[in-house]
Amino acid sequence: MTETLAPEAVSVPEYPMERSPRCPFAPPQRMLDMNEVKPLSRVRIWNGTTPWLITGHEAARTLFADSRVSVDDRREGFPHWNEHMLSTVYKRPRSVFTSDAEEHTRFRRMLSKPFTFRRVEALRPVIQDVTNECIDAILAGPQPADMVAKLALPVPTRVISDMLGVPYEDHEFFQHHANVGLARYASAEDGQKGAMSLHQYLIDLVKKKMEAPAEDAVSDLAERVNAGEISVKEAAQLGTGLLIAGHETTANMIGIGILALLENPEQAAALRDSDDPKFIANAVEELMRYLSIIQNGQRRVATEDIEIAGETIRAGEGIIIDLAPANWDAAAYPEPEKLDLRRDAGGQLGFGYGRHQCVGQQLARAELQIVFHTLLRRIPTMRLAIPFDDVPFKHDRLAYGVYELPVSW
Numbered sequence: 001m002t003e004t005l006a007p008e009a010v011s012v013p014e015y016p017m018e019r020s021p022r023c024p025f026a027p028p029q030r031m032l033d034m035n036e037v038k039p040l041s042r043v044r045i046w047n048g049t050t051p052w053l054i055t056g057h058e059a060a061r062t063l064f065a066d067s068r069v070s071v072d073d074r075r076e077g078f079p080h081w082n083e084h085m086l087s088t089v090y091k092r093p094r095s096v097f098t099s100d101a102e103e104h105t106r107f108r109r110m111l112s113k114p115f116t117f118r119r120v121e122a123l124r125p126v127i128q129d130v131t132n133e134c135i136d137a138i139l140a141g142p143q144p145a146d147m148v149a150k151l152a153l154p155v156p157t158r159v160i161s162d163m164l165g166v167p168y169e170d171h172e173f174f175q176h177h178a179n180v181g182l183a184r185y186a187s188a189e190d191g192q193k194g195a196m197s198l199h200q201y202l203i204d205l206v207k208k209k210m211e212a213p214a215e216d217a218v219s220d221l222a223e224r225v226n227a228g229e230i231s232v233k234e235a236a237q238l239g240t241g242l243l244i245a246g247h248e249t250t251a252n253m254i255g256i257g258i259l260a261l262l263e264n265p266e267q268a269a270a271l272r273d274s275d276d277p278k279f280i281a282n283a284v285e286e287l288m289r290y291l292s293i294i295q296n297g298q299r300r301v302a303t304e305d306i307e308i309a310g311e312t313i314r315a316g317e318g319i320i321i322d323l324a325p326a327n328w329d330a331a332a333y334p335e336p337e338k339l340d341l342r343r344d345a346g347g348q349l350g351f352g353y354g355r356h357q358c359v360g361q362q363l364a365r366a367e368l369q370i371v372f373h374t375l376l377r378r379i380p381t382m383r384l385a386i387p388f389d390d391v392p393f394k395h396d397r398l399a400y401g402v403y404e405l406p407v408s409w
């Protein structure tokens with residue numbers, strides 16, 4: 001690694017930064033303080049290098065949309081999360097997450113078909129049924145009930161299984177292996193085993209769909225294999241990626257979103273009492289803004305010098321766009337610390353922005369809109385069953401959230 005250390009490396013703040021246990025919904029205070037001064041500053045990461053941390057909303061959007069900003073993690077200066085990610089960079093196949101320009105467009109086209117607005121709208125009745133079934137089981141079961149295990153995890157897992165086209169009789173196997181790596185105390189070995197069985201499962205499934213395609217995401221990938229565009233392994237890799245990107249994120253957003261609503265009863269009442277799809281949609285955007293659960297920062301590297309907000313990002317310097325402070329930038333959202341479901345939260349960056357913005361955002365939105373609204377209506381007396389201070393937050397995970405959320409009613 002030949003990245004040069006900036007002279008001020010000793011005095012710059014360390015990144016990543018943690019949220020305060022006293023204000024668990026807020027972005028790390030240090031980032032908010034930095035953003036008061038300027039929308040981008042240098043931070044120091046694990047290997048001593050000092051990439052730019054982008055904290056401002058406008059600067060984040062500008063850089064997300066700039067073609068001189070690359071996601072290619074093999075480029076010199078790319079700010080890797082940790083040593084493991086750096087040392088395995090040539091072992092990991094290229095993917096939608098790490099490719100630019102035409103290569104990215106090629107991957108993205110293979111993935112986006114099942115996630116178009118039209119296909120997702122057609123899935124709403126399925127999402128509604130799955131949500132209702134989970135809530136029926138909660139109401140029929142003992143109190144308190146853990147909303148993470150009983151609702152936040154099963155809804156997105158079942159929906160993504162349906163979308164991928166996993167046969168119904170395999171749901172249990174599929175869910176089990178998909179969740180092994182997510183368990184709080186899962187060993188690395190367990191995680192590895194889970195990933196391997198899942199990958200093998202996806203390989204078999206791709207082969208089956210090559211023979212007998214249906215209207216689902218794995219069939220779409222199998223079609224590309226039949227057309228000679230990708231190998232079976234690549235198709236399985238893309239499918240596994242969708243599964244993992246598609247359920248842990250949404251599950252965390254559901255879990256911590258329920259908690260945020262319980263802590264803001266007036267806002268929860270407004271959402272419960274509304275029948276206006278536009279209000280419900282905006283409420284989810286505001287929850288996405290307020291909670292900004294992706295907390296590792298979106299990693300990039302500059303391929304040319306870029307002038308922005310009075311600074312110059314030099315070619316080869318790393319860039320980390322952190323969504324949480326950008327979504328709490330008072331220049332974009334007055335009183336950002338208030339959860340206000342009536343504010344226009346349309347420009348929130350929780351799904352990223354520009355060409356790498358989330359492929360699954362329409363699906364995630366549909367799930368969140370249905371789950372929050374249905375839950376508030378069907379269990380209006382829901383309350384937290386433990387003191388707020390005892391709620392276990394996921395400070396150490398890529399997607400922020402809660403490990404469990406016991407509620408009574």
Ligand code: HEM
Pocket residue numbers: 096097098108111160242243245246247249250253293294298299349350351352353355356357358359360361363364
């Ligand atoms: C609340 C739930 C979700 C959140 C907060 C979220 C967040 C994000 C963010 C911030 C990015 C941008 C990454 C970047 O710019 O580097 C992203 C990309 C992506 N997301 Fe999501 N996501 C969610 C749900 C989903 C779902 C349901 C799927 C699929 C089933 C999915 C699949 C993807 C994929 C494939 C990309 C890569 C897109 C690209 O690089 O072109 N996500 N997501």
